[in-house]
Amino acid sequence: MSEPILQVSDLKTSFSVKRSGRKYSLKAVDGVSLSLSAGEVLGIVGESGCGKTTVGRSIVRLVQPDGGAIRFKGADVLAASGSALRDMRLNLRMVFQDPYASLNPRRSIGDSVAEAGDINKVFKNRADRATRIAETLTAVGLEPSFAARYPHELSGGQRQRAGIARAILPAPAVIIADEPVSALDVSVQAQVLNLMMDLRERLGLSMLFISHDIGVIGQISDRVAVMYMGRVVELSDARGIVDRSAHPYTRALMAAVPKPDPSQRIAGAIETGEPPSQLNRPVGCAYAARCPLVSDRCRVEVPELRPIAPDNRLAACHNL
Amino acid sequence: MNRDGIALWLTPFVARPIALIGLCVLLAMVIAAAFAPWLAPYNPYAIDPISRLMPPDAVHWFGTDQFGRDTLSRAIYSARMALLIGAGVVFFALITGIPIGVLSALFPRLGHVLMRMVDVLMAFPSLLLALGLIVILGPSVANSIIAIGAGYMTTTTRIIYGLALRLRAETYVEASRSMGSGTWWLVIKHILPNLISPLLVQASFVFAFAQLGAASLDFLGLGAPPDIPSWGNMLAESRTFITRAPWLLFFPGMMIVLTAFSLNLVGDALRDRLDPRFRNAFGGEG
Numbered sequence: 001m002s003e004p005i006l007q008v009s010d011l012k013t014s015f016s017v018k019r020s021g022r023k024y025s026l027k028a029v030d031g032v033s034l035s036l037s038a039g040e041v042l043g044i045v046g047e048s049g050c051g052k053t054t055v056g057r058s059i060v061r062l063v064q065p066d067g068g069a070i071r072f073k074g075a076d077v078l079a080a081s082g083s084a085l086r087d088m089r090l091n092l093r094m095v096f097q098d099p100y101a102s103l104n105p106r107r108s109i110g111d112s113v114a115e116a117g118d119i120n121k122v123f124k125n126r127a128d129r130a131t132r133i134a135e136t137l138t139a140v141g142l143e144p145s146f147a148a149r150y151p152h153e154l155s156g157g158q159r160q161r162a163g164i165a166r167a168i169l170p171a172p173a174v175i176i177a178d179e180p181v182s183a184l185d186v187s188v189q190a191q192v193l194n195l196m197m198d199l200r201e202r203l204g205l206s207m208l209f210i211s212h213d214i215g216v217i218g219q220i221s222d223r224v225a226v227m228y229m230g231r232v233v234e235l236s237d238a239r240g241i242v243d244r245s246a247h248p249y250t251r252a253l254m255a256a257v258p259k260p261d262p263s264q265r266i267a268g269a270i271e272t273g274e275p276p277s278q279l280n281r282p283v284g285c286a287y288a289a290r291c292p293l294v295s296d297r298c299r300v301e302v303p304e305l306r307p308i309a310p311d312n313r314l315a316a317c318h319n320l
Numbered sequence: 321m322n323r324d325g326i327a328l329w330l331t332p333f334v335a336r337p338i339a340l341i342g343l344c345v346l347l348a349m350v351i352a353a354a355f356a357p358w359l360a361p362y363n364p365y366a367i368d369p370i371s372r373l374m375p376p377d378a379v380h381w382f383g384t385d386q387f388g389r390d391t392l393s394r395a396i397y398s399a400r401m402a403l404l405i406g407a408g409v410v411f412f413a414l415i416t417g418i419p420i421g422v423l424s425a426l427f428p429r430l431g432h433v434l435m436r437m438v439d440v441l442m443a444f445p446s447l448l449l450a451l452g453l454i455v456i457l458g459p460s461v462a463n464s465i466i467a468i469g470a471g472y473m474t475t476t477t478r479i480i481y482g483l484a485l486r487l488r489a490e491t492y493v494e495a496s497r498s499m500g501s502g503t504w505w506l507v508i509k510h511i512l513p514n515l516i517s518p519l520l521v522q523a524s525f526v527f528a529f530a531q532l533g534a535a536s537l538d539f540l541g542l543g544a545p546p547d548i549p550s551w552g553n554m555l556a557e558s559r560t561f562i563t564r565a566p567w568l569l570f571f572p573g574m575m576i577v578l579t580a581f582s583l584n585l586v587g588d589a590l591r592d593r594l595d596p597r598f599r600n601a602f603g604g605e606g
């Protein structure tokens with residue numbers, strides 16, 4: 001594919017947390033590299049706490065990474081200021097997980113949708129603002145009259161549509177969707193997913209699609225990155241992840257997806273145990289304690305992401 | 321506010337009819353203050369040596385004091401002082417508490433220092449703090465407001481700080497920050513609008529307690545000048561006649577208690593309709 005529109009290299013983000021009076025550094029993201037091509041949907045999947053959201057928040061500069069680089073169309077995101085920063089704020093837009101928490105109950109839907117434009121002074125005048133709000137609401141399948149409503153008058157699905165409208169109003173290049181449907185009723189999840197895929201086509205969006213649900217991710221992504229404890233452990237095209245996963249962790253994730261036919265379930269591949277504590281990371285491979293393929297080398301040496309046979313996908317494992 | 325909003329505000333009073341009484345007392349106070357010259361049967365300052373210390377009767381419903389002044393008229397005029405002090409103390413508590421609490425929540429380092437100072441002030445009982453300040457500032461109506469307000473500024477600041485901390489962590493604030501919003505935008509568009517309801521609750525409680533504070537200062541002769549009718553002053557003047565003319569203590573005392581109690585009822589009712597996440601911020605009040 002062409003030159004990446006968004007490139008994340010060796011991103012490291014940690015939080016300082018207090019446990020029983022002592023300060024620790026929690027490495028939420030520990031050396032993640034990703035690249036997103038124009039028009040592509042890159043899925044990020046992994047269990048709760050593996051650092052998916054933190055990758056997204058780092059890209060939109062809600063948290064300050066400790067290291068690594070983020071480039072948008074070649075320009076350094078983390079060092080941007082002034083008009084370059086404004087440009088990135090408008091182009092890298094996030095859709096949040098919980099549509100109940102992500103809209104201010106005291107602001108009208110129109111005000112929420114227009115917020116990025118208001119803050120960055122993109123509207124020519126009031127009429128222009130109203131037109132843009134109406135157009136954007138229509139684009140996400142809401143009546144323009146929703147602009148005057150308040151969040152409590154909307155259903156979960158409608159709220160998330162408003163959240164998506166807020167993200168696309170400034171005509172961004174990249175949407176970072178952080179579990180955009182997991183807080184919704186199953187019945188509306190598909191509608192909202194379809195909307196996102198439709199918008200991606202029509203607006204030529206690139207998308208970082210974060211989810212813990214490998215089923216959803218497999219359906220809508222071009223490529224998928226699997227994360228485990230702050231690192232990418234496997235990166236491949238979506239089919240390669242869903243049908244022929246290589247990394248032991250990805251295989252366990254796939255095995256945990258409920259299958260309609262019980263005979264298809266992979267026997268004995270069900271996960272055992274919890275991931276180790278992020279405050280006290282093991283020396284070698286973070287997956288060693290749960291891995292069926294573990295060997296001595298795994299306990300001393302961190303596996304790097306490298307191409308593996310037969311399809312040259314990337315995986316971080318010593319024993320493949 | 322839209323129609324829905326007004327309906328929402330009325331529900332707590334429907335659900336809790338006793339709070340309606342509180343609201344009525346507040347309304348009566350406002351009316352008494354505004355229309356005192358028409359409502360009061362006599363001039364509250366008019367001295368009448370012939371009818372001194374008269375017990376309540378058909379002519380003087382609340383009796384008269386040692387100068388023959390009509391107690392009912394003085395009690396009605398006193399509503400002005402009560403409203404002024406109540407509103408003044410609420411204003412003082414909010415005008416100091418909002419900026420300190422909100423800025424402390426947004427700037428943790430500044431907040432750390434400011435909240436320590438607030439904690440120190442909170443260690444003093446509010447009446448002691450008020451007395452100390454009056455000794456420094458000298459007795460006057462304005463200084464009463466400041467002296468009493470200082471005590472409620474601390475609790476108000478604490479509550480606003482706690483609420484603003486919670487609001488700062490809301491996803492919609494994150495969303496706004498990801499768009500490049502500055503402090504001013506966050507405060508005006510996201511934090512203050514969500515503080516209105518809890519602040520109304522806090523205002524009711526502060527207003528109620530300010531009545532007790534003002535009465536105490538007046539009673540000690542450290543509040544409003546003695547010639548101004550106020551319930552506290554009425555108590556102070558008549559305390560030597562407690563056995564001969566108990567009505568002189570009964571009526572102003574009843575007004576103070578009634579006002580404080582009513583505003584507490586209003587505050588309770590409003591608190592009950594607050595967002596549950598905000599409700600426990602008022603744990604120590606009321």
Ligand SMILES: Nc1ncnc2c1ncn2[C@@H]1O[C@H](COP(=O)(O)OP(=O)(O)OP(=O)(O)O)[C@@H](O)[C@H]1O
Pocket residue numbers: 015016017026027028046047048049050051052053054055212278
């Ligand atoms: N602001 C923060 N302060 C301290 N620790 C944090 C903070 N944000 C995230 N973490 C920790 O960093 C780790 C990664 O969190 P993150 O939210 O990125 O995970 P996630 O993959 O998005 O999980 P989920 O599926 O639950 O959303 C977790 O252990 C989390 O507890």
Ligand code: SF4
Pocket residue numbers: 248249285286287288289291292293294295298303316317318319
């Ligand atoms: S490196 Fe070792 S422990 Fe880690 S996934 Fe591969 S085999 Fe398992």
Ligand SMILES: [Mg+2]
Pocket residue numbers: 052053054178
């Ligand atoms: Mg998350």
